[in-house]
Amino acid sequence: MSKQIQGNYFEDFKLGQQLRHATPRTVTEGDQALYLSLTGARFALNSSGTAAREVGYKGLPLDDWLAFHLVFGKSVPDISLNAVANLGYAEGVFRQPVYPGDTIATVSEVIGLKENSNGKTGTVYVRSRGTKADGTPVLDYVRWVMVHKRDPESPAPEPHIPELAEAVPASQLELPADTDFAQFDTGLTGQPHLFEDYQAGEQIDHVDGMTVEEAEHQMATRLYQNTARVHFNQHQQAQGRFARRIIYGGHVISIARALTFNGLGNALKVAAINAGRHTNPCFAGDTIYAWSEVLDTIEIPGRSDVGALRLRTVATKDRTCADHPLTGDDGKYDPSVLLDLDYTVLMPRRF
Amino acid sequence: MSKQIQGNYFEDFKLGQQLRHATPRTVTEGDQALYLSLTGARFALNSSGTAAREVGYKGLPLDDWLAFHLVFGKSVPDISLNAVANLGYAEGVFRQPVYPGDTIATVSEVIGLKENSNGKTGTVYVRSRGTKADGTPVLDYVRWVMVHKRDPESPAPEPHIPELAEAVPASQLELPADTDFAQFDTGLTGQPHLFEDYQAGEQIDHVDGMTVEEAEHQMATRLYQNTARVHFNQHQQAQGRFARRIIYGGHVISIARALTFNGLGNALKVAAINAGRHTNPCFAGDTIYAWSEVLDTIEIPGRSDVGALRLRTVATKDRTCADHPLTGDDGKYDPSVLLDLDYTVLMPRRF
Amino acid sequence: MSKQIQGNYFEDFKLGQQLRHATPRTVTEGDQALYLSLTGARFALNSSGTAAREVGYKGLPLDDWLAFHLVFGKSVPDISLNAVANLGYAEGVFRQPVYPGDTIATVSEVIGLKENSNGKTGTVYVRSRGTKADGTPVLDYVRWVMVHKRDPESPAPEPHIPELAEAVPASQLELPADTDFAQFDTGLTGQPHLFEDYQAGEQIDHVDGMTVEEAEHQMATRLYQNTARVHFNQHQQAQGRFARRIIYGGHVISIARALTFNGLGNALKVAAINAGRHTNPCFAGDTIYAWSEVLDTIEIPGRSDVGALRLRTVATKDRTCADHPLTGDDGKYDPSVLLDLDYTVLMPRRF
Known part of the structure; x- marks a missing residue:
C-alpha cells in the first residue's frame, strides 16, 4: 500500500522545509478558452491579443487567476490533501505574464507551524512560488491551512507564526x-471609468449573477490539476457534513472576478492578493453574485500611465448585492457570503 | 451606482446610431475544440485542417456558427441586455474565414425603430458587422429585438422599418x-451526395437527437461572451415565467447544424442567413432533433465547382422528425418546434 | 430518406472488407486542455512539454487514450452505430506520438464474422488503424462488437473468428x-517508484474517486466525434432498458487511467492494449474508483532506460477498491465493476 500518495499530515511539516510539487504544466490556448468558457471572464487583456500587444504584452497572457489556480493546484497533493480548511492568503504578488507554451511549476516553503489546542490539527503556513521552466517568476503567495495530525499523540512543534504584511505595498x-x-x-x-474615477470607500454592486453546475466546477478544478477530494467524489461526500461536493474556493474567486467586469471593466490586471477568506462553502446550483468596495487608491512609483486600486470583493450565493451584504448584527459573516477577498488591481490613468 | 452597465433601453436607440461593442476577442484552437465538444459538429472543413487546405483555406477555419456566436455575443450588452425577445434575422452574409489568432470585434448600426402599441416596448433593428483587427470582414447580419422602454412616458420615435431582402441572392x-x-x-x-443530388422541396430527417445540459449551454454561451442574464442566473430565473434558465437560441442553431451532418454531410460551409425565428424556448434536459427542407438549389455565378442550397432547418425538442413537424392545424408552430431557420450552405458540385 | 447514415448491419460486413471512416480530425492544444479538464489526467509527458522534450519528444504529445478515443470515434458510424455491445479489444499497439496540428484518420478491416445462434445478431471483428495525414501510424487495435442484423432472414456468413494474441509481446x-x-x-x-519497484502480482488501490456528470461525458464523447446514440439522446434512452444515457466506456478508461497516477505515477505512457471488457454500464452520478494488478514486468529488447508493466486495471462505481473487487463467489463480475482492462505501460528504469 506504500506506493500511493497519502498527502502530508501536520507532523510531516517542518519549519523551513522546501516542497517541490509534482507535474509541471504547460499552458496553452486551450486553457485560456476553457477559462473563458467556465468563468465568463471578459477583461480586455485576456480576451484580445491585439489589446494586450498594444499595451506592451508579447501576446495574449493567461488570466491572472488562471495562473494562480495552476500554481495553487500543484501544491494541493503536498500541502492540503489532508486539510480541514484553507484559512487565509497573504503577500500574493503576480509577477511576469504567462503565455501559451510556458511550463509552470510550483515549490513551497513551510514558513509557520502551530498546533491547535485540541491536539488533533494544526495550522501550516507556506509560501508557494510559481515559476516558468526558465526560472521567470509567475506568482508567489502565502497561504495557511488547517491540517489533520496523523497521530494525535505526536508532539507539537515549537509554534511559529510568520509576520505577514497587512497588504502588499505599492x-x-x-x-x-x-x-x-x-x-x-x-x-x-x-x-x-479609469483610475481617477474611483474613490476609497466607494461600493459597487456588480449586478449580474452566475449559477454554477457540478460539471463546471469539476472541469475547472481538474484543469488546474487540483486533486482535493472534496471537489470530485460524491460517493464519499455523501457521507460527510454537507452531503455534497464542495466547490473549489478558487472557482468562486474566478467567477467573482468575472462579475466585477460590470463596474470595474478597466481593472485590467490583478497585481496582488492582500488577504482572503472563504467564509462559507459553495455548492452546485448556487448563484454567485458579487460587490466590491474600493479600499484604497494607490499611485505606483514611477508610473503615470497606470494606478492601482485595492479592492475588497465580496461574493454571495443566492443573494443580490445591491445592499452590499457582509456581516450580521453579531459581526459574523452573513450565511450568504462565500468570499471576502482583499486584492489589488491595475487600472489605466486618465491621460 | 453609475459605473455598472445597465444596457440600452428602447428610447436610448437612435436611427443611424453606431455602436462599438466591447471586448474584442482573439479566437484560438481552444475555441474550436470547445465548439466540437459542445455541439458534436463534424463538418469536414472545420474538423480537418488537411481537408481545408486541400480546397484552398490557409488552415482550419472556425465553424461559421462559432464565428457568428462570437460576433453576436459582443453585441448583447449594448443591444439586447434589456430585450424581451430576439425576433428575427435577415441579410446575414458570412464573408472571409476566421482562423485561430484572429481578433474579432463587432460594431452595429441602428437601422430601424418602431415602438409597440402598448407603449412599453419597441422593436430595434440593427445591422451588426464582425471584422478582424485588420478590417477583414467576417460576417454581417441584421437582427431585430423587442426591447423594454426605460420610461413608458418617453415619446415614441418616428417609426422606421427597414426593407430587408427575403433572402440573400446568389x-x-x-x-x-x-x-x-x-x-x-x-x-x-x-x-x-453532392449539389446535383438535392432538389427543391426535398425533406430530410436528420435522425439523431442530442440532449442539452445546463453546464453545456452555459459554457457555450460564456465562450461567446454573451452576457444575457436569462441563460445564467437560476436564482433570478426561478422567479420568472419559466422558472428555468433559457438556453441561448444560438446553441440550438449550432446543435441543429451539427445534426444536419447526417444527410447534408457535404454542406461544407454556411454562406448566408436569410431568416430565422426562435419559436419556443429550449431548456436543459431537452433533446434536440432536426429536419431540413431544400428551399432552393442555387447556381453560383462563375463557379462550376460549388453550388448553394437554400435550406430551412427546423429544430424540435423531445420529438423525432420523421414526419417533419412544423405547424399545427391552426397554422401556429407546433410546441415542440424550437427553431425555424432559413439559410444558405455551400456544397461541392459533381465534376 | 436515403441520404441519412443508417450505419451498417451485420449482413453488410464482409470478411476482408476495408472501411475508410469519415471526417479526419486535426488535433490541437484545445483537445489536450479539454482532455485534462474532463479526466483529471496528470501524467508528466502529457502535462509538461518541457518534461516531454527532455526525454526526446518533439513537443507535448496527446495523451495516448485521447488518441485512442479519436481513432475509435471515427469508426463508430460505420462499425458500431447498430451495435448491441462492444465486446472486447486485443492487439492494440500505440505507435508514434500525436502532436497538436496532426490530422488523424481511421480505416478498419473486417477480420472476423460470426452470426449468433439466435439469428438476430452477429459478432464483427475489425482491425482499426489510425494514421496521420502523411501515413505515420498512430495506433492500431482489434475490437469486436455484437451488431444487429437488418433482416433476420438474411443468410449467415461463413463463420470466421480471427486468432488474436493473448497479449502484445515486448x-x-x-x-x-x-x-x-x-x-x-x-x-x-x-x-x-520506477520499473524495478513493481513486481508481478502486486495490487495497488488508487484511492481516489471521481464522480461523472452528464455534461462531462457528453463533452468528452463529442470531442472524439463518437456518434453512438446511447450516449447523447435521453429522449430515446428514457424508453430503453436503463432509462439513462450510457457513458462511453472509453471515458471510464480515461478516468481510470487518470486515477492510476496515484501509485503508478511514473507509468508515463500507454504502449499496448492486450484485452479489455466493459463489464457494467456507467451512468452520470456514478463515482469511479480503480485498482490495478501488475500482471507482468517486461524487459524491452535493446532498452536499458525503460521497461514495461503489463497491468490489469479494474474500475468500479460507488465502491472503494482497498479490497480489490473483481468477481463474486459465482465467478461473475461484481456489479460494481465497470471495466477490466489489460494493458501495457512504459516506466523508466532505475539508472
Whole structure:
C-alpha cells in the first residue's frame, strides 16, 4: 500500500522545509478558452491579443487567476490533501505574464507551524512560488491551512507564526515588463471609468449573477490539476457534513472576478492578493453574485500611465448585492457570503 | 451606482446610431475544440485542417456558427441586455474565414425603430458587422429585438422599418478567397451526395437527437461572451415565467447544424442567413432533433465547382422528425418546434 | 430518406472488407486542455512539454487514450452505430506520438464474422488503424462488437473468428522514436517508484474517486466525434432498458487511467492494449474508483532506460477498491465493476 500518495499530515511539516510539487504544466490556448468558457471572464487583456500587444504584452497572457489556480493546484497533493480548511492568503504578488507554451511549476516553503489546542490539527503556513521552466517568476503567495495530525499523540512543534504584511505595498507590486497603458482605449471595454474615477470607500454592486453546475466546477478544478477530494467524489461526500461536493474556493474567486467586469471593466490586471477568506462553502446550483468596495487608491512609483486600486470583493450565493451584504448584527459573516477577498488591481490613468 | 452597465433601453436607440461593442476577442484552437465538444459538429472543413487546405483555406477555419456566436455575443450588452425577445434575422452574409489568432470585434448600426402599441416596448433593428483587427470582414447580419422602454412616458420615435431582402441572392454570397472545391473528396465525409443530388422541396430527417445540459449551454454561451442574464442566473430565473434558465437560441442553431451532418454531410460551409425565428424556448434536459427542407438549389455565378442550397432547418425538442413537424392545424408552430431557420450552405458540385 | 447514415448491419460486413471512416480530425492544444479538464489526467509527458522534450519528444504529445478515443470515434458510424455491445479489444499497439496540428484518420478491416445462434445478431471483428495525414501510424487495435442484423432472414456468413494474441509481446511494442528515459527526473511526478519497484502480482488501490456528470461525458464523447446514440439522446434512452444515457466506456478508461497516477505515477505512457471488457454500464452520478494488478514486468529488447508493466486495471462505481473487487463467489463480475482492462505501460528504469 506504500506506493500511493497519502498527502502530508501536520507532523510531516517542518519549519523551513522546501516542497517541490509534482507535474509541471504547460499552458496553452486551450486553457485560456476553457477559462473563458467556465468563468465568463471578459477583461480586455485576456480576451484580445491585439489589446494586450498594444499595451506592451508579447501576446495574449493567461488570466491572472488562471495562473494562480495552476500554481495553487500543484501544491494541493503536498500541502492540503489532508486539510480541514484553507484559512487565509497573504503577500500574493503576480509577477511576469504567462503565455501559451510556458511550463509552470510550483515549490513551497513551510514558513509557520502551530498546533491547535485540541491536539488533533494544526495550522501550516507556506509560501508557494510559481515559476516558468526558465526560472521567470509567475506568482508567489502565502497561504495557511488547517491540517489533520496523523497521530494525535505526536508532539507539537515549537509554534511559529510568520509576520505577514497587512497588504502588499505599492513598492512591491511588479508590473509586466515593457508595458505602457497611457494610450489604453476604453472603447475596447465599453466602460469609461479609469483610475481617477474611483474613490476609497466607494461600493459597487456588480449586478449580474452566475449559477454554477457540478460539471463546471469539476472541469475547472481538474484543469488546474487540483486533486482535493472534496471537489470530485460524491460517493464519499455523501457521507460527510454537507452531503455534497464542495466547490473549489478558487472557482468562486474566478467567477467573482468575472462579475466585477460590470463596474470595474478597466481593472485590467490583478497585481496582488492582500488577504482572503472563504467564509462559507459553495455548492452546485448556487448563484454567485458579487460587490466590491474600493479600499484604497494607490499611485505606483514611477508610473503615470497606470494606478492601482485595492479592492475588497465580496461574493454571495443566492443573494443580490445591491445592499452590499457582509456581516450580521453579531459581526459574523452573513450565511450568504462565500468570499471576502482583499486584492489589488491595475487600472489605466486618465491621460 | 453609475459605473455598472445597465444596457440600452428602447428610447436610448437612435436611427443611424453606431455602436462599438466591447471586448474584442482573439479566437484560438481552444475555441474550436470547445465548439466540437459542445455541439458534436463534424463538418469536414472545420474538423480537418488537411481537408481545408486541400480546397484552398490557409488552415482550419472556425465553424461559421462559432464565428457568428462570437460576433453576436459582443453585441448583447449594448443591444439586447434589456430585450424581451430576439425576433428575427435577415441579410446575414458570412464573408472571409476566421482562423485561430484572429481578433474579432463587432460594431452595429441602428437601422430601424418602431415602438409597440402598448407603449412599453419597441422593436430595434440593427445591422451588426464582425471584422478582424485588420478590417477583414467576417460576417454581417441584421437582427431585430423587442426591447423594454426605460420610461413608458418617453415619446415614441418616428417609426422606421427597414426593407430587408427575403433572402440573400446568389450574387451577394461571398466565397472564401482562393477556394476550389472541384476535387473535393467525398470519402472525407462518408457521404456521396453532392449539389446535383438535392432538389427543391426535398425533406430530410436528420435522425439523431442530442440532449442539452445546463453546464453545456452555459459554457457555450460564456465562450461567446454573451452576457444575457436569462441563460445564467437560476436564482433570478426561478422567479420568472419559466422558472428555468433559457438556453441561448444560438446553441440550438449550432446543435441543429451539427445534426444536419447526417444527410447534408457535404454542406461544407454556411454562406448566408436569410431568416430565422426562435419559436419556443429550449431548456436543459431537452433533446434536440432536426429536419431540413431544400428551399432552393442555387447556381453560383462563375463557379462550376460549388453550388448553394437554400435550406430551412427546423429544430424540435423531445420529438423525432420523421414526419417533419412544423405547424399545427391552426397554422401556429407546433410546441415542440424550437427553431425555424432559413439559410444558405455551400456544397461541392459533381465534376 | 436515403441520404441519412443508417450505419451498417451485420449482413453488410464482409470478411476482408476495408472501411475508410469519415471526417479526419486535426488535433490541437484545445483537445489536450479539454482532455485534462474532463479526466483529471496528470501524467508528466502529457502535462509538461518541457518534461516531454527532455526525454526526446518533439513537443507535448496527446495523451495516448485521447488518441485512442479519436481513432475509435471515427469508426463508430460505420462499425458500431447498430451495435448491441462492444465486446472486447486485443492487439492494440500505440505507435508514434500525436502532436497538436496532426490530422488523424481511421480505416478498419473486417477480420472476423460470426452470426449468433439466435439469428438476430452477429459478432464483427475489425482491425482499426489510425494514421496521420502523411501515413505515420498512430495506433492500431482489434475490437469486436455484437451488431444487429437488418433482416433476420438474411443468410449467415461463413463463420470466421480471427486468432488474436493473448497479449502484445515486448518485441511488438513500438517506442516513440528518439526517446531516452535514462535521465527521467522523478521529482517531476512526485513519485519515486520506477520499473524495478513493481513486481508481478502486486495490487495497488488508487484511492481516489471521481464522480461523472452528464455534461462531462457528453463533452468528452463529442470531442472524439463518437456518434453512438446511447450516449447523447435521453429522449430515446428514457424508453430503453436503463432509462439513462450510457457513458462511453472509453471515458471510464480515461478516468481510470487518470486515477492510476496515484501509485503508478511514473507509468508515463500507454504502449499496448492486450484485452479489455466493459463489464457494467456507467451512468452520470456514478463515482469511479480503480485498482490495478501488475500482471507482468517486461524487459524491452535493446532498452536499458525503460521497461514495461503489463497491468490489469479494474474500475468500479460507488465502491472503494482497498479490497480489490473483481468477481463474486459465482465467478461473475461484481456489479460494481465497470471495466477490466489489460494493458501495457512504459516506466523508466532505475539508472
